Amino acid sequence: STCLTWSIHTPRVINAEKSEFNEDQAACCQISIRRREQGLEEDEEWLILCSTQFLTGYYWALFDGHGGTDAAIIASNYLHYCIKQKLEEVVGGITEARPPMHLSGRCICDSDPQFVEEKHIHAEDLVVGALENAFQECDEVIGQEMEATNQMGGCTALAALYFQGKLYVANAGDSRAILVLEDNIVPMSCEFTPETERQRIQHLAFLFPKLLDGEFTRFEFPRRLKGDDVGQKVLYRDYFMEGWGYKTVDKADLKYPLVHGHGKQARLMGTLAVSRGLGDHQLKVIDTNIEVKPFLSCIPKVNVFDFALHDIKEDDVLVMATDGLWDVLCNKEVAYMVRSFLAENRTDPHRFSELAKCLVFRARGKKRGHQWMLDDSHEASYDDISVFVIPLHNRAED
Amino acid sequence: STCLTWSIHTPRVINAEKSEFNEDQAACCQISIRRREQGLEEDEEWLILCSTQFLTGYYWALFDGHGGTDAAIIASNYLHYCIKQKLEEVVGGITEARPPMHLSGRCICDSDPQFVEEKHIHAEDLVVGALENAFQECDEVIGQEMEATNQMGGCTALAALYFQGKLYVANAGDSRAILVLEDNIVPMSCEFTPETERQRIQHLAFLFPKLLDGEFTRFEFPRRLKGDDVGQKVLYRDYFMEGWGYKTVDKADLKYPLVHGHGKQARLMGTLAVSRGLGDHQLKVIDTNIEVKPFLSCIPKVNVFDFALHDIKEDDVLVMATDGLWDVLCNKEVAYMVRSFLAENRTDPHRFSELAKCLVFRARGKKRGHQWMLDDSHEASYDDISVFVIPLHNRAED
Numbered sequence: 001s002t003c004l005t006w007s008i009h010t011p012r013v014i015n016a017e018k019s020e021f022n023e024d025q026a027a028c029c030q031i032s033i034r035r036r037e038q039g040l041e042e043d044e045e046w047l048i049l050c051s052t053q054f055l056t057g058y059y060w061a062l063f064d065g066h067g068g069t070d071a072a073i074i075a076s077n078y079l080h081y082c083i084k085q086k087l088e089e090v091v092g093g094i095t096e097a098r099p100p101m102h103l104s105g106r107c108i109c110d111s112d113p114q115f116v117e118e119k120h121i122h123a124e125d126l127v128v129g130a131l132e133n134a135f136q137e138c139d140e141v142i143g144q145e146m147e148a149t150n151q152m153g154g155c156t157a158l159a160a161l162y163f164q165g166k167l168y169v170a171n172a173g174d175s176r177a178i179l180v181l182e183d184n185i186v187p188m189s190c191e192f193t194p195e196t197e198r199q200r201i202q203h204l205a206f207l208f209p210k211l212l213d214g215e216f217t218r219f220e221f222p223r224r225l226k227g228d229d230v231g232q233k234v235l236y237r238d239y240f241m242e243g244w245g246y247k248t249v250d251k252a253d254l255k256y257p258l259v260h261g262h263g264k265q266a267r268l269m270g271t272l273a274v275s276r277g278l279g280d281h282q283l284k285v286i287d288t289n290i291e292v293k294p295f296l297s298c299i300p301k302v303n304v305f306d307f308a309l310h311d312i313k314e315d316d317v318l319v320m321a322t323d324g325l326w327d328v329l330c331n332k333e334v335a336y337m338v339r340s341f342l343a344e345n346r347t348d349p350h351r352f353s354e355l356a357k358c359l360v361f362r363a364r365g366k367k368r369g370h371q372w373m374l375d376d377s378h379e380a381s382y383d384d385i386s387v388f389v390i391p392l393h394n395r396a397e398d
Numbered sequence: 399s400t401c402l403t404w405s406i407h408t409p410r411v412i413n414a415e416k417s418e419f420n421e422d423q424a425a426c427c428q429i430s431i432r433r434r435e436q437g438l439e440e441d442e443e444w445l446i447l448c449s450t451q452f453l454t455g456y457y458w459a460l461f462d463g464h465g466g467t468d469a470a471i472i473a474s475n476y477l478h479y480c481i482k483q484k485l486e487e488v489v490g491g492i493t494e495a496r497p498p499m500h501l502s503g504r505c506i507c508d509s510d511p512q513f514v515e516e517k518h519i520h521a522e523d524l525v526v527g528a529l530e531n532a533f534q535e536c537d538e539v540i541g542q543e544m545e546a547t548n549q550m551g552g553c554t555a556l557a558a559l560y561f562q563g564k565l566y567v568a569n570a571g572d573s574r575a576i577l578v579l580e581d582n583i584v585p586m587s588c589e590f591t592p593e594t595e596r597q598r599i600q601h602l603a604f605l606f607p608k609l610l611d612g613e614f615t616r617f618e619f620p621r622r623l624k625g626d627d628v629g630q631k632v633l634y635r636d637y638f639m640e641g642w643g644y645k646t647v648d649k650a651d652l653k654y655p656l657v658h659g660h661g662k663q664a665r666l667m668g669t670l671a672v673s674r675g676l677g678d679h680q681l682k683v684i685d686t687n688i689e690v691k692p693f694l695s696c697i698p699k700v701n702v703f704d705f706a707l708h709d710i711k712e713d714d715v716l717v718m719a720t721d722g723l724w725d726v727l728c729n730k731e732v733a734y735m736v737r738s739f740l741a742e743n744r745t746d747p748h749r750f751s752e753l754a755k756c757l758v759f760r761a762r763g764k765k766r767g768h769q770w771m772l773d774d775s776h777e778a779s780y781d782d783i784s785v786f787v788i789p790l791h792n793r794a795e796d
Contacts, residue, residue: 090644093633101620103631103644108624115620118660121633121642128641136638207605222499222513226506233501235491235519240534240697243526244519246488246501262516299638 023065024322024386025076025155031057031163033087035095055091057163059083062175062386064322066272068153071279074142075155079278082138083161086130094123094164127163128302131170135278139298143281154272154279157300158189158320160390165307167318167392170300172276177320178331179305179392180338182313185331188303191323192276194259194268201268201275201295202239205258213290216269217255219247225254258295264327268295276300307392315342316392317352324385325363328374334359338389356389421463422720422782423474423553429455429561431485433493453489455561457481458786460573462720464670466551469677472540473553477676480536481559484528492521492562525561526700529568533676537696541679552670552677555698556587556718558788563705565716565790568698570674575718576729577703577790578736580711583729586701589721590674592657592666599666599673599693600637603656611688614667615653617645623652656693662725666693674698705790713740714790715750722783723761726772732757736787754787 033055059080065072093099099121101112109115135157146152156173169177171189179186194201198220205211205218212218219236229249236247247253261267268275269285269292276297283292319334329337341358345351365372365380372380431453457478463470491497497519499510507513533555544550554571567575569587577584592599596618603609603616610616617634627647634645645651659665666673667683667690674695681690717732727735739756743749763770763778770778 086643093644099633099642101633102627106630108626108630109621112621116633119620121620125640125642129635129639129643130641132639132641133643222517222519223507223510228506229500232504232506235497235499235514237527240695241527241530242523242700243528243530244497244523245484245527245531246491297638302640 022384023069023072023155024324024384025063025065025069025072026061026386026388027063027076027080028058028060028388029080031059031080031084031087031161033057033084033091035091055087055095055164057083057087057161059159059161060320060388060390061157061159062320062322062388063155063157063278064173064175064324064384064386065153065155066274067280067283068151070146070151071142071153072155074145075138075157075278078141079134079138079157079159082134082141083131083159086134086137087127087163090126090130093126096123099123099126123164124166124304124306127161127166127168128304131159131161131168131302132299135170135172135298135300139278142279146279146281152282154277154283154296156274156277156322158322159300160188160318160320160388167305167307168302169305169318169320170302172278172298172300173274174323175321176323176326177318178334179316179318180335181310181316185335186305187331188305188318190301192274192297192301193266194261194272194275195263195266197275197297198259199239199242200297201259204295206239208294211291211294212258213288215255215285215288215290216258217253218258219253220257220259221253224257224260225249227254230254268292272296312392314393315339317342317355318388318390318392319359320388320390321359322384322386324381324383325359325387327383328363328365328378328381329359337362352389352391356387359387359389360385420782421467421470421553422722422784423461423463423467423470424459424784424786425461425474425478426456426458426786427478429457429478429482429485429559431455431482431489433489453485453493453562455481455485455559457557457559458718458788459555459557460718460720460784460786461553461555461676462571462573462722462782462784463551463553464672465678465681466549468544468549469540469551470553472543473536473555473676476539477532477536477555477557480532480539481529481557484532484535485525485561488524488528491524494521497521497524521562522564522702525559525564525566526702529557529559529566529700530697533568533570533696533698537676540677544677544679550680552675552681552694554672554675554720556720557698558586558716558718558786565703565705566700567703567716567718568700570676570696570698571672572721573719574721574724575716576732577714577716578733579708579714583733584703585729586703586716588699590672590695590699591664592659592670592673593661593664595673595695596657597637597640598695599657602693604637606692609689609692610656611686613653613683613686613688614656615651616656617651618655618657619651622655622658623647625652628652666690670694710790712791713737715740715753716786716788716790717757718786718788719757720782720784722779722781723757723785725781726761726763726776726779727757735760750787750789754785757785757787758783 035053063072063075092103156175158175159170161168169188174191174193177188202218221236233246233248235244237244271285280293341355363381363385365374374380433451461470461473490501554573556573557568559566567586572589572591575586600616619634631644631646633642635642669683678691739753761779761783763772772778
């Protein structure tokens with residue numbers, strides 16, 4: 001029912017040929033959300049067929065797998081279906097200017113519209129809620145599927161949805177999406193790692209100490225402590241602290257820290273480099289019976305960009321990429337490459353996918369002897385690298 | 399040892415004469431932090447006396463009491479002492495350019511300085527940590543004191559500390575501090591209410607459903623549900639949602655919501671309008687045995703302003719006030735009043751305290767018949783109103 005004018009590019013998932021397997025997965029598709037006319041009963045079949053209308057969404061997603069590719073593959077096959085389902089469940093509210101208190105449209109309390117208005121609830125909030133619920137549903141499905149088939153592993157998930165004039169970016173993990181516009185860069189996600197989510201993770205350990213099974217300390221120290229530190233006052237922080245303090249070290253503090261390491265080396269229970277994502281239901285700390293899953297979250301943070309409030313130019317794009325890219329290139333470097341590449345290749349019909357390829361090869365670097373190096377002779381990315389470049393101009397008006 | 403050049407004004411705590419008791423309390427003082435020379439033993443008494451040095455901090459705080467003034471009074475007498483204590487505990491680290499891994503200065507691991515640097519730990523972080531710990535300590539003391547004397551109630555706490563060239567503002571509750579500078583307004587706190595902390599509160603109820611004792615639902619709805627809603631799909635959100643969804647109402651959803659109401663009417667368990675503060679250890683939901691304290695937090699969020707990075711002008715001030723002011727005046731209105739008042743009263747030596755008084759009277763409004771009205775004929779504040787106006791120019795250099 002809607003004309004698709006927003007180009008969808010073949011996923012540019014490229015393994016830098018440095019590891020045996022590429023654990024990244026990508027997906028993109030059109031999502032058709034069935035909208036039923038109000039008041040029809042399930043059994044009025046031919047009426048339903050005649051009156052069914054569809055709303056169209058466009059979807060792109062990247063999944064960075066760990067401990068195997070299984071979770072990433074299931075997620076890439078299933079998340080868009082969960083999103084479609086969750087949007088269909090609330091579609092009656094999305095198509096109203098202001099979602100009604102009751103999905104049926106029936107008004108039980110005269111002041112219902114006023115209550116909804118006071119809470120500032122808009123159609124946009126239903127899409128955000130649908131995305132949050134879809135990630136949770138997808139995580140459950142992955143858990144059941146992997147248990148049934150005895151598969152292992154998990155993945156991060158970064159999903160973009162263009163729907164009714166707005167771009168929604170839902171992120172659980174350490175991938176990243178940015179908008180590169182003519183005169184500014186708009187971050188559309190933030191990273192969830194054991195470092196950025198330290199306080200949430202430590203707090204859970206404070207509330208449920210049994211989750212650590214006596215093997216970990218919930219305190220953070222600048223380095224792993226050793227016997228010589230016992231009795232000394234060393235720098236530390238607990239779940240409620242953004243600042244630091246000094247703590248007299250006792251023997252229990254010598255245990256392995258729940259969150260340990262710095263930057264890309266930060267690990268949750270010495271095991272995982274991300275704190276949100278899908279899967280990992282069976283993941284245990286090596287050689288123990290300690291589960292990691294209770295500390296993980298599958299809930300995405302959703303950011304919304306309203307195209308109606310911006311004048312979108314021909315070279316404006318959304319760049320989505322796994323951490324393989326962002327480990328070696330910052331937002332500014334990517335934006336510079338995007339702008340110069342698109343300005344130089346204005347007539348190439350494949351310029352957006354060429355740009356994605358160009359970004360991947362730039363982050364992969366060049367082989368010099370045994371090492372992969374960037375142009376500026378810093379070390380290149382050894383991780384899998386996946387990039388989407390999605391033009392924002394000439395998108396479907398629906 | 400330091401010359402005090404930053405004027406400290408008498409607290410301007412003014413009850414608007416609308417209620418019988420003023421539950422606001424204020425405190426301000428100089429805090430002397432004893433700094434001992436390294437390597438002296440406790441028993442070398444005369445040496446300690448000779449070599450003791452002091453670092454000076456300047457402290458202002460506002461406490462907005464509820465359920466009585468007891469907690470606010472204890473906090474106003476005790477919080478600065480907790481802060482002094484916590485700062486003295488880490489003073490050996492604060493006076494270093496980079497805090498050492500070990501408070502003793504002894505270096506157990508050669509790369510300790512590098513670990514501290516990698517974590518980006520600065521003296522400032524020790525002050526933040528000391529403030530976080532001081533609030534927690536003060537809350538414990540209030541709990542003990544009030545249990546021993548059979549007193550009731552709690553209070554919000556907003557504390558400002560000027561120390562070593564930086565301004566630290568620690569806030570737990572719904573008071574607010576802003577910097578009014580020549581050409582911009584810098585918010586130095588954010589409010590903690592059942593509405594702003596909904597997700598934290600709902601999550602706790604999800605983790606420990608027993609805390610609700612079967613009397614509350616953790617779900618948020620736009621209004622209190624009633625019998626007619628059962629079986630219908632209504633707008634709701636759970637702890638993990640920033641967006642909204644539709645939920646089929648069952649009988650359990652008719653219970654009173656954990657967080658209910660909107661804006662200034664939002665209440666935690668129908669009882670409290672704030673979600674952070676000190677005290678309330680004995681507080682129970684009326685006519686039940688359900689404790690409110692588990693859902694409250696005494697941990698402040700600390701914001702830091704570094705004077706070295708700004709060119710402070712003669713009329714630049716810090717405005718601290720309880721919610722009585724901010725309920726009726728926004729940041730911009732307050733900034734406008736600050737700038738015009740100070741420009742018009744340049745020679746008055748008491749102009750800062752006069753300005754504080756002026757702000758209080760403006761928010762109190764004027765009595766017209768039975769109502770108190772603002773100049774623009776909106777309703778005035780019925781709450782207690784307390785305001786500090788603290789000049790930032792000519793502060794002590796220490």
